[in-house]
Amino acid sequence: MRIFKIIIPFIGxxxxxxxxxxxxxxxxxxxxxxxxxxxxxxxxxxxxxxxPLVEPNPFYDLIFQPLFKIHKDRVIPMLAESWEFSEDLKSxxxxxxxxxxxxxxKEFTAEDVIFTYNLINDPEINSPLKSQFRFVExxxxxxxxxxxxxxxxxxxxxxxDCNFYPLPSHILKDKKDIGDFSxxxxxxxxxxxxxxxxxxxxxxxxxxxxxxxxxxIKTIYFKFYPSPEIVSLAYKEGRIDIAFDITPKEIxxxxxxxxxxxxxxxxxxxxxxxxxxxxxxxxINFRKAISLSINKDEIVTKTMENYAEKIxxxxxxxxxxxxxxxxxxxxxxxxxxxxxxxxGFKNIDKDPYLEIGGKDFSMNILTENIPEKILIAQKIKQDxxxxxxxxxxxxxSGFDYVKKLIERDFDVYLFSxxxxxxxxxxxxxxxxxxxxxxTGFKNEDFDKYLENSILTxxxxxxxxxxxxxxxxxxxxxxxxxxxxxxxIFAYSERVKGIxxxxxxxxSNLDLIFIPKAQQEVSIEFEVKEEKPLEExxxxxxxKPLEExxxxxxxSEEILKAELAKKEEILPKEEVKEVPKEEVxxxxxxxxxxxxxxxxxxxxxxxxxxxxxxxxxxxxxNLKGLVIVRVLVDKTGKVIDAKIxxxxxxxxxxxxxxxxxxxxxxxxxKDERGIPIEFFTTIPFRF
Numbered sequence: 262m263r264i265f266k267i268i269i270p271f272i273g274x275x276x277x278x279x280x281x282x283x284x285x286x287x288x289x290x291x292x293x294x295x296x297x298x299x300x301x302x303x304x305x306x307x308x309x310x311x312x313p314l315v316e317p318n319p320f321y322d323l324i325f326q327p328l329f330k331i332h333k334d335r336v337i338p339m340l341a342e343s344w345e346f347s348e349d350l351k352s353x354x355x356x357x358x359x360x361x362x363x364x365x366x367k368e369f370t371a372e373d374v375i376f377t378y379n380l381i382n383d384p385e386i387n388s389p390l391k392s393q394f395r396f397v398e399x400x401x402x403x404x405x406x407x408x409x410x411x412x413x414x415x416x417x418x419x420x421x422d423c424n425f426y427p428l429p430s431h432i433l434k435d436k437k438d439i440g441d442f443s444x445x446x447x448x449x450x451x452x453x454x455x456x457x458x459x460x461x462x463x464x465x466x467x468x469x470x471x472x473x474x475x476x477x478i479k480t481i482y483f484k485f486y487p488s489p490e491i492v493s494l495a496y497k498e499g500r501i502d503i504a505f506d507i508t509p510k511e512i513x514x515x516x517x518x519x520x521x522x523x524x525x526x527x528x529x530x531x532x533x534x535x536x537x538x539x540x541x542x543x544x545i546n547f548r549k550a551i552s553l554s555i556n557k558d559e560i561v562t563k564t565m566e567n568y569a570e571k572i573x574x575x576x577x578x579x580x581x582x583x584x585x586x587x588x589x590x591x592x593x594x595x596x597x598x599x600x601x602x603x604x605g606f607k608n609i610d611k612d613p614y615l616e617i618g619g620k621d622f623s624m625n626i627l628t629e630n631i632p633e634k635i636l637i638a639q640k641i642k643q644d645x646x647x648x649x650x651x652x653x654x655x656x657x658s659g660f661d662y663v664k665k666l667i668e669r670d671f672d673v674y675l676f677s678x679x680x681x682x683x684x685x686x687x688x689x690x691x692x693x694x695x696x697x698x699x700t701g702f703k704n705e706d707f708d709k710y711l712e713n714s715i716l717t718x719x720x721x722x723x724x725x726x727x728x729x730x731x732x733x734x735x736x737x738x739x740x741x742x743x744x745x746x747x748x749i750f751a752y753s754e755r756v757k758g759i760x761x762x763x764x765x766x767x768s769n770l771d772l773i774f775i776p777k778a779q780q781e782v783s784i785e786f787e788v789k790e791e792k793p794l795e796e797x798x799x800x801x802x803x804k805p806l807e808e809x810x811x812x813x814x815x816s817e818e819i820l821k822a823e824l825a826k827k828e829e830i831l832p833k834e835e836v837k838e839v840p841k842e843e844v845x846x847x848x849x850x851x852x853x854x855x856x857x858x859x860x861x862x863x864x865x866x867x868x869x870x871x872x873x874x875x876x877x878x879x880x881x882n883l884k885g886l887v888i889v890r891v892l893v894d895k896t897g898k899v900i901d902a903k904i905x906x907x908x909x910x911x912x913x914x915x916x917x918x919x920x921x922x923x924x925x926x927x928x929x930k931d932e933r934g935i936p937i938e939f940f941t942t943i944p945f946r947f
Contacts, residue, residue: 284772285474285772286474286477286772286774287772290757290774291775291780292475292477292478292479292774293777294775295478295480295482295780295782296481296482296502296775297482297484297784297785298481298482298483298767299486299495299504300483300485300492301485301488301489301505302505303459303463303485304320305885305886306444306909307443307444308443308446309321309428310377310380310381310388310390311389311907314817314906315821316679319767319768320463320767322450323465323481323771324446324448324454325428325446325449326340326450327340327425327426328341328355328374328423328427329341332765333764339473340357340358340449341355342358349415350718351412351414351415352411352412353409353419354408354409355409355423356406356407357369357370357371357374357407357408358472359406360472361472362449363429363447363448364448364449364453365447366470367429367431369427371406371408372402372430374400375402376427376430376433377425377426377427377428378394378400378425380433381393381425382394387904389822390425393422393425396412396413396416396419397411397412397422398411398413415716416716416718417715417717417720418683418715421682421683426448439911440883444909449471450471451473451474451771452481453467455480461485462482462485464482464483465482465483466480467479467480476771477775481770484500489507489508489510489511492504492511493511493514494514496518497514497515502782503750503752503753503759503766504750504751505766505767508749509566509749515751518753520751520752521752522750523750523760524747524748524750524763525748525764525765526570526577526579526748527577527679527745527746527747528577528580528745529577529677530575530679530680530743531675531742531746532575532740533674533675533676533740533741534674534676534700534739535551535672535673535700535738535739535740537700537739541604545737546600546603546604547600549590549600550598551645551673552738553590553592553593553594554592554594554647554648554650555641555645555743556640557571557743558571558592559640560640560743564636564637565744565746568747569744569747570744571743571744572744573742574587575678575686575731575742576680576684577745580680580684581720582714582727584731587731594647597648598649601648601650606649614646622651623651623652624645624650624651624653624672625652625673626641626653626654626672626674627666627671628654628662629659629816630658634677635654635656637675637743638675641675642654655671659814659815659818659819660814660819662816663820666697666816671699676816678817679817684727685715686730690707690711690730690739691712692704692707696823697820702734702739702740704737706729707734710726711726713726750766755775755779755782757774757775758772822905823905826905864927864939865926865927866927869924870921870924871920873916873920874916878912878913878916878947883908883910883947885908885913886906886908886944886946887908887913887917887944887945887947888905888906889902889903889904889917889921889945890902890903890904890940891903891922891943892938893926893938893941895938896936897926899923899924904918905942917943917945926941
């Protein structure tokens, strides 16, 4: 069997030295029973072609299977039982398992892998996964159970970017059933979808023909509740066995019931960034004073109630590239005051705040309207006002927040970013390719380290470059990295084995079990079946779209949707290696040059057009959110429109596109007062 084979010796290649892990339930796991799970976050779809932009959809791992899984830096073969790199490291051949069946009994083959790859790249499908294949030239079928991925360049994440969830080509070959498939998928994973009652529950049943093993638990119910408080109450009353999506506030209620509480680190990092094009934020000593003034320990212990960990870099601390040698800046109010005094900050009146150059000073902290972020911003404001720096907190919607960032209309911004299995610092920090480098930080050596951290397949070399890049950020302080948060869940005593997978519990529900003596448990929550269409009131169906409020869209969703559209985030030419010896680091601060056309998060609308809800969509009761990205000309008219976020229903997407093309905006002018073309987004809720 070929396992992680390579033709030439090459020390440090990512994952080639990882141990093959066999994934299966505990040998004493007993079969049968019902598992009841409570959570808040209901998925928008169950189709891996349309993953959420921020957090992963854990249901994919239960209904489908990828080529391989990664758990604690170990590679677990799944649909691919082995693979090998070519001698020039520019292709990987995957050898697929045989006798893998889709839920309808059809066989899984290389044709399904090729089909799904082509589907992701199909512009009509508009899958956000397309950007994953930026450097994949083609995927070749080299046998009924073998495929080859060919790359245009050698880079760190070659193996990562080959991994996805294949879909059944025999069902989706005409692409007409994508919308229905997203709600009623046929997979090849350990569980089958039995029913999905929107807004209520998802019921999964064990796939006895799963290619790895027969899952111990027979039926899993996911019950969706409106808030973490209701989830915790259901857990306390014994109506659910596992409580997900809870926050520290619910812990006292959770602890009233016997069971266990677990937490695990996510991949979300929080930091505050400075506008390096403005005084005094362009002065590194001022930024040092701010860093000394912020009590990270209290943010972790009080604001986050100990469900977080301090960080000193933009990489999550459990990631292999994190530089643990960075010594975090210690909280020191007196030292911060001394630095501010040396910079000319003085208290010349009777209020408790400092002035600079004889004038009042105040700092605006930009954040979005998310309760957790508001609490963090309030804590930072409190810390800074202790040293005499008055602060105002500007709380904005996700769209308005992004608009301020793009226009660099801020002093300090509170930001969060979630990484998947890949960590790439280029989009947020590179001076040229960093499309979200809102601070304006620029350092040539730093840029080269970022590029070289990705443009190698040698993990040791990549780690060295990541380390040098982190050191430059740490020393130059374009941002202050605060913490990475923890996710919390609780489970009852009858759930066994889940503690082994506390860092990704839902994705591993096929490995846990309930002892026979505790399996006879009924469903104690209400199941509301969806009424047939003809029984619904006509006035409910015809309710105007504008009466349905849009859910808040987070800034990270907006930015990651833009990132998915970006075709080039790395230099096309090969970069030269930076010498290993320490080089003199130079910080050059300058505003980022405006780009044509600019992105305007919320342009002023002069004419809005409501989309027509298609009659066929009404009959099928199709619902969803569509975000359309429009290109607006200098006069304010839309000249191009594309789907940024699909509803997963072509009929709804088309209606949204047609409406978006009729919008008219107030013309946008540059700093010279000249009208320019610009991009903006329009959300539609059906």
